[in-house]
Amino acid sequence: MKNADLYRLVWMSRPLMQATEACVEAGLRETELTVRMRAVLEILREHGDLTVPDLAQRLEIKRQYVQVMVNETLTSGFTEQRANPRHKRSPLVALTARGRDVIEEIISREMALLDRISAGLDPEEIATALKVVLAVTDKMKQAAGDGK
Structure with a gap:
């Protein structure tokens, strides 16, 4: 198959995201956050x-779903609403x-985990992998928009 490695790369994104989400969930066990609250x-x-529509754009998910996520963070006291001029x-x-303190602590722990995971990996190869994933993601979005 001509593009066997690219095909495998695309389909490996799901197990990568599932493993990543499991790590994120494990890191949230001692907090009151869910994965989706953490994303906000x-x-x-x-x-x-940001406004809810701005958050939705940055998360690349529907505004209505982001509103549910934001409501959870508001109820838990991690965020607040402010007037928008x-x-x-x-x-x-x-x-x-409270929200700033908890997300700073979580990200600090996640970066320590990434330091352990990256041991033995070549930083140049990581940079190349990121470049390829970004390019493939962009081309997939374009293809989906083209209806092809």
Whole structure:
């Protein structure tokens, strides 16, 4: 098969994501966070205060589902709503001090795990793998949009 390695790379993304999610879940056991709540906190940590539609765009999932995720973080006190000077009916979602502290601790632990996982892996090969995965993802999105 001409593209056997590319085919395998694409299909290995699922077991990689499942294993990654299991590691993330294990790292959240001592917190009140779910994986989906963690995703919201991570995006807010990286990008600052955002609206639900902005979060949905960054997470690449439907706005309605992100609203459910945000509601969970609001109820748990990890985020809060703030007035949005650009849009009265679409408040900004912001990390609380509690939310910032917990996501910083989680990411610190995850980075330590990645340090252990990366032992023995060539940084240049990791960079190449990332470049390939980004390119394949972009081309798959284009192909899906083309309806081909």
